[in-house]
Amino acid sequence: MDSIRVTKYNPQYRDTNDVYTREEWTSFSDINKVFQGKLFSLNEYLLVEEKYIKAVKTILKEKNIKNLKIRDLEIYSEDLNLNLKEGDSIGSLNLNEVMKMILRENIWCKLVSDDYFEIHFGYDYYMYFVSNEISNRVIESVEEIEGLFVEKRKSSYIR
Known part of the structure; x- marks a missing residue:
């Protein structure tokens, strides 16, 4: 089983304990909070969020996966009118919206395919891809997305 971590965090800023x-x-x-002396804006957030969505779509295309299913769904926002439930199939048409809800912490779930491919989302804007095989071509395709970093790391959400 292969697992990679895809994040906005440059690995050169990790210590020996992976912190x-x-x-x-x-x-x-x-x-609207300040980081490294700079105000973090909605526009900056949306640019990074779109890169995460692009990474998922890139991997799905490389692995020829058309649909994912919701597993282990947790709903955190009562304000949203969600028509999501455990086991729902997510096609390319509503993948963007589900990803945004996950990344914005309105919901949490794993996205899984029938042929053992999973996407796990961790705290602090971490995303993991787990599969029987993640080829170098898939990794290289994601690494081409400027501002994202791919590291071979086991997901903490593997059962």
């Missing part, structure tokens, strides 16, 4: 040492935003709720 990220730079002060950076870690969630949607950090918008």
Whole structure:
């Protein structure tokens, strides 16, 4: 089983214990806070969020996966009118919206395919891809997305 971690965090700022040492935003709720002397804006957040969505779509395309299912769904926002439930199939049409809800911490879930491919989302804007095989071509495709970093790391959410 292969697992990679895809994040906005440059690995050169990790210590020997894999702890990220730079002060950076870690969630949607950090918008309008100051990091490294700079105000973190909604526009900056949206640019990074779109890169995460692009990474997922890139991997799905490389692995020829058309649909994902919701597993282990947790709903955190009562304000949203969600029509999501455990086991729902997520196609390319609503993948963007589900990803945004996850990344903005309105919901949490794993996105899984029938042929053992999973996407896990961790705290602090971490994303993991888990599969029987993650080829170098897939990794290289994600690494081409400027501002994202790919590291071979086991997901903490593997059962």
